[in-house]
Amino acid sequence: MSETQVEVVHAPSRLQRAASEALGSALLLAIVVGSGIMAERLAGGNVAIALLANTLATGAGLVALILTLSPVSSHFNPVVTLMDAATHSLPWRDVPIYLGAQVIGAFVGVWTAHLMFAVDVFQISTKVRTGGAQLFSEFVATFGLLLVIASVSKHRREAIPYAVGCYITAAYWFTASTSFANPAVTLARAATESFAGIRPIDAPEFIVAQLVGLAMAIVVAKHLFKATNVPTNTPITQHTSPHPPSIRQ
DSSP states (O other), rough: OEEEEOOOOOOOHHHHHHHHHHHHHHHHHHHHHHHHHHHHHTTTOOOHHHHHHHHHHEEEEEEEHHHHTTTTTTOOOOHHHHHHHHSSSOOOOGGGHHHHHHHHHHHHHHHHHHHHTTTTSSSOOOOOOOOOOHHHHHHHHHHHHHHHHHHHHHOOOOOOGHHHHHHHHHHHHHTOOOOOHHHHHHHHHHHOOOOTOOOOHHHHHHHHHHHHHHHHHHHHHHSSSSGGOOOOOOOOOOSSSSSOOOOOO
């Protein structure tokens, strides 16, 4: 008589999830900033080519990172975490831990990119990103990203990495701001004088626009998808349990 073996799967601990958020955010920013530096060096002053290279690296990197870290936790984005909590998929007590890990990881990623390309590690951006068009773009980019996550996480969760990567790739080009759509990314990109930078004075208004996009996405997703009666865990991804999976850049 053969014995049946039962594999016990333990939910990731809070520490493991925080570490996954920090690591994923760090690698994401290393991709965004590092590919921006490489693109500038190789594009010969052609901004369109530089942006295309930066876009493709970021979109592909997002897919890979979400696939790799989603068994533990892979939001990499404070607005994704906040939407997850607002839709009851993530306990509010875990939110500060996630946000702290994402911001710390994002800055580490920027400094890692600087080290790889032999430039000054600690920098302050002077790249101007301001104006109504840029702010509206951030609202649209964030709203669209969260709507994609809310819908795909309900109906085709396995497609989340590809949906997020494709959306961010497109949003780099259809938004005037090149789609930051992520408060942690916005803060960290103020610490690089590279192609991906943003002046520290411009970062707060970007974050406000992103939070407005978050609020609108929560309202719209709640009414648009409620007929399916399936919980919206917003992922960029996520952990397998205790909270099912649920953002860029």
